[in-house]
Amino acid sequence: MKLGVLISGRGSNMVAIAEACAAADFPAEVAVVVADTPAAAGLEKAAAAGLATAVVEPGEFAHRGAFEDALAATLAHHGAEGVCLAGFMRLLTGRFLDQFPGKVLNIHPSLLPAFPGLDVQQKAIDHGVRFSGCTVHFVTEAMDAGPIVLQASVPVLATDDADTLAARILEQEHRLYPEAVRLFAEGRLSVAGRRVLVDSD
Numbered sequence: 001m002k003l004g005v006l007i008s009g010r011g012s013n014m015v016a017i018a019e020a021c022a023a024a025d026f027p028a029e030v031a032v033v034v035a036d037t038p039a040a041a042g043l044e045k046a047a048a049a050g051l052a053t054a055v056v057e058p059g060e061f062a063h064r065g066a067f068e069d070a071l072a073a074t075l076a077h078h079g080a081e082g083v084c085l086a087g088f089m090r091l092l093t094g095r096f097l098d099q100f101p102g103k104v105l106n107i108h109p110s111l112l113p114a115f116p117g118l119d120v121q122q123k124a125i126d127h128g129v130r131f132s133g134c135t136v137h138f139v140t141e142a143m144d145a146g147p148i149v150l151q152a153s154v155p156v157l158a159t160d161d162a163d164t165l166a167a168r169i170l171e172q173e174h175r176l177y178p179e180a181v182r183l184f185a186e187g188r189l190s191v192a193g194r195r196v197l198v199d200s201d
């Protein structure tokens, strides 16, 4: 499966996916990495890995729909069949999602449905949860609310600040996202209501 990976920043999850794709038996390849800003540090990492890159900036379009059309056209131009949001800090509407129905994944650094949105490691600490983690889910119009594919948990320690917790979660993200992409690309995921069923052969 050819993947388009969308980023807004550092791109460490994009690198984890690209590294997994480099293995001979992995059922997906990164066709293009698209950022919504030229300042995304992940663009250089993608180029260094020999991946095609593109920048589609919302500010260059008259309205969000035109931005989403350009984003979808860029992905289609590179033959992307599936889309991985990897630190892509922007909501997508049905106008985009309808062009890749059931084919858009996201990773979020909390155990959804707890702590959707931003600054979620600090929110987890402030709330006093003993465990947090990360979630790979299908993307719907509602923020961080689509059917859950895989989750991994990590302990929240008394000594944690947002940075130490984020680092512990990120380690799991880099393991979990490629695992979810593998299942996705092998066609082993199906959605029944809110639940994602994994066909384990």
Ligand code: GAR
Binding pocket: 007, 008, 009, 010, 011, 012, 013, 014, 042, 086, 087, 088, 089, 107, 108, 109, 117, 118, 144, 170, 173
């Ligand atoms: C990751 O922790 C990812 O889960 C989070 O942004 C970070 C991006 O890091 N995404 C969200 O918060 C989306 N709601 P990366 O650019 O190094 O992959």
